[in-house]
Amino acid sequence: MEIVFSDASVSFAGRTALHPLSLTLFERRIGIIGLNGSGKTTFARLINGLVRPTTGRVTIGGLDTVADEEAARGRAGFIFQNPQHQMILPVLAEDIAFGLKNRGLSATEIAGRTEAVLQRFGIPHLARRRIHELSGGETQLAAIASVMVTGPDVLILDEPTNQLDLKNRRLIEKTVADLPEQAIVITHDLGLLDSFDRVLLFHQGRLAADAPPEDAISRYREIAAC
Amino acid sequence: MLTGLDIEGTTLLHRTSARLKLIVLFAVAAGLFAVSNVWLLVAFAIIAAGLYASTGIGLREAFRRVRFVLFTVLLVALANYLFHSLSDALAVLFRLGTLVLLAAAVTATTTVSAFMDEIAVLLRPLERLGLLRAADVSLAVGLVLRFAPEILARYGDIREAHRARGLRARPLGVLVPLVILTLKDADTIAMAIDARGFRRQ
Numbered sequence: 001m002e003i004v005f006s007d008a009s010v011s012f013a014g015r016t017a018l019h020p021l022s023l024t025l026f027e028r029r030i031g032i033i034g035l036n037g038s039g040k041t042t043f044a045r046l047i048n049g050l051v052r053p054t055t056g057r058v059t060i061g062g063l064d065t066v067a068d069e070e071a072a073r074g075r076a077g078f079i080f081q082n083p084q085h086q087m088i089l090p091v092l093a094e095d096i097a098f099g100l101k102n103r104g105l106s107a108t109e110i111a112g113r114t115e116a117v118l119q120r121f122g123i124p125h126l127a128r129r130r131i132h133e134l135s136g137g138e139t140q141l142a143a144i145a146s147v148m149v150t151g152p153d154v155l156i157l158d159e160p161t162n163q164l165d166l167k168n169r170r171l172i173e174k175t176v177a178d179l180p181e182q183a184i185v186i187t188h189d190l191g192l193l194d195s196f197d198r199v200l201l202f203h204q205g206r207l208a209a210d211a212p213p214e215d216a217i218s219r220y221r222e223i224a225a226c
Numbered sequence: 227m228l229t230g231l232d233i234e235g236t237t238l239l240h241r242t243s244a245r246l247k248l249i250v251l252f253a254v255a256a257g258l259f260a261v262s263n264v265w266l267l268v269a270f271a272i273i274a275a276g277l278y279a280s281t282g283i284g285l286r287e288a289f290r291r292v293r294f295v296l297f298t299v300l301l302v303a304l305a306n307y308l309f310h311s312l313s314d315a316l317a318v319l320f321r322l323g324t325l326v327l328l329a330a331a332v333t334a335t336t337t338v339s340a341f342m343d344e345i346a347v348l349l350r351p352l353e354r355l356g357l358l359r360a361a362d363v364s365l366a367v368g369l370v371l372r373f374a375p376e377i378l379a380r381y382g383d384i385r386e387a388h389r390a391r392g393l394r395a396r397p398l399g400v401l402v403p404l405v406i407l408t409l410k411d412a413d414t415i416a417m418a419i420d421a422r423g424f425r426r427q
């Protein structure tokens with residue numbers, strides 16, 4: 001799926017969070033790195049229209065994120081930095097099924113797809129669990145399942161391994177690596193980026209590097225050092 | 227009472243539609259106040275308890291869920307005994323007891339989404355009048371059930387933090403950070419509702 005930024009910038013109440021930038025993303029694995037507050041989340045949220053460009057435009061598969069908001073949003077799934085907050089119903093299976101409502105599916109189809117996506121991410125045993133009782137790793141998988149069930153072409157993950165212990169971090173890394181879909185991952189877990197096709201480095205709201213992982217990471221180390 | 231605490235199962239009550247259960251619950255609630263024969267009310271309470279047990283909930287959990295409300299019912303009955311008569315008190319005890327047990331049985335066998343659907347149906351006339359969006363109200367109900375435990379847990383955390391710093395946890399001192407943190411989350415939650423297309427038509 002081709003994601004095109006054309007002179008897109010974002011300001012919040014007159015403060016620029018992201019300076020105008022133009023680029024096209026089409027690679028299967030794209031990483032986003034940078035210091036806290038450098039604009040990573042803002043950039044990622046532009047992709048599915050959660051943040052609207054103050055100037056310029058963003059399209060995903062040719063759909064404008066403002067003019068074709070709903071359709072554009074359907075193409076990109078988003079895992080928030082705190083995925084607990086994107087699970088809206090108390091029980092996992094119900095939360096997943098809820099995302100399939102109003103799509104002209106029968107109850108049987110909804111149940112079938114819910115079951116299938118739980119299987120796909122290896123968490124059928126969590127179906128009836130309460131969201132607020134899930135562990136960090138479980139929440140992350142549950143959120144991914146709840147988003148992927150609607151069949152987006154791209155999955156965007158905002159620091160998915162941030163709060164996880166080593167074991168769960170490996171689990172999420174593997175889950176991301178195995179996704180057949182395109183993935184855009186914001187992360188401080190630099191090891192995750194080894195196999196990525198392209199890494200964007202943000203610094204003070206600007207793109208400071210757009211390169212293969214090694215190059216972007218070494219530039220990141222320079223920035224972090226001073 | 228409707229705390230989204232359905233338990234998994236395939237019992238008769240689980241298989242009964244949410245709408246039928248709610249209609250019967252409301253009908254029985256109204257009907258119970260027309261009955262004052264204590265023996266009849268005792269029989270109803272026994273049937274209600276039987277239905278509640280038939281959900282497969284297990285004795286300990288069954289009791290844990292209703293003990294607080296039943297205790298309140300007991301206090302109300304006691305007041306009736308003091309100010310009215312023993313037969314009045316017993317009627318109140320078994321009438322309200324029946325209701326509590328029936329409501330608990332419905333709660334234990336109905337999923338949150340089924341509740342939300344029924345709320346949406348119930349509100350449809352108001353929606354036709356252009357007063358609200360039924361789907362939004364039912365989503366709000368789902369949200370309350372989803373995030374209530376979180377807000378309670380956070381309330382505990384903030385009180386803990388106060389104590390750890392040697393501060394007395396005064397209500398306002400706890401409430402202000404609680405509201406601020408909750409509002410901050412509300413922002414992300416609202417965004418997530420958009421991101422996941424929950425409000426699409």
Ligand SMILES: Nc1ncnc2c1ncn2[C@@H]1O[C@H](COP(=O)(O)OP(=O)(O)O)[C@@H](O)[C@H]1O
Pocket residue numbers: 012013016017034035036037038039040041042043
């Ligand atoms: N909703 C918002 N309102 C105001 N300022 C914001 C908002 N979101 C982000 N910002 C600001 O924009 C800048 C970039 O933030 P963000 O994209 O979240 O950075 P990162 O994800 O790299 O940590 C920060 O200075 C942040 O304070």
Ligand SMILES: [Mg+2]
Pocket residue numbers: 040041042081158
């Ligand atoms: Mg961020």
